[in-house]
Amino acid sequence: MTAPDSAAPSEVAPFLVTSDFWKSLPQMPVEEYPGTRGFIDDVYANPGGSEMSSGYFELEHTDAPLDYLYAYDEMKVVLEGEFRLENLDTGQVEIAGPKDAIFFPKGSRIRFTTSSRALAFFVGHRSFAP
Numbered sequence: 001m002t003a004p005d006s007a008a009p010s011e012v013a014p015f016l017v018t019s020d021f022w023k024s025l026p027q028m029p030v031e032e033y034p035g036t037r038g039f040i041d042d043v044y045a046n047p048g049g050s051e052m053s054s055g056y057f058e059l060e061h062t063d064a065p066l067d068y069l070y071a072y073d074e075m076k077v078v079l080e081g082e083f084r085l086e087n088l089d090t091g092q093v094e095i096a097g098p099k100d101a102i103f104f105p106k107g108s109r110i111r112f113t114t115s116s117r118a119l120a121f122f123v124g125h126r127s128f129a130p
Helices: none
Strands: 037-045 052-060 066-069 074-081 083-087 093-096 101-104 109-113 117-125
Touching: none
Parallel strands: none
Antiparallel strands: 037 052, 052 117, 066 109, 074 101, 074 117, 083 093, 083 109
């Protein structure tokens, strides 16, 4: 930990804490992801004009995989369960479980599956801020 910088701006926005956000995630559009049970939402969407967004992604087991195209760079940390991840362009397959960190480069086409249920926290470099 470093000492506060005396040249730092005198007005800094307060930090944010949000509890239990992951408990009520909306389901991803069934029209776009038929047969899947994916749930996702941003807990912070470009807070204070930041170019970062973050939130939670949950996937429940179904027979249908969830295929997703990343139009931005994103990182995830698996909190619970296990994801099977397949890059649809390269064939790379990885299993990510609790405390595993994942990086998806912009342009990645990823197939998500899980044997039961998995929950992750994500941070994406995608700005919706004006």
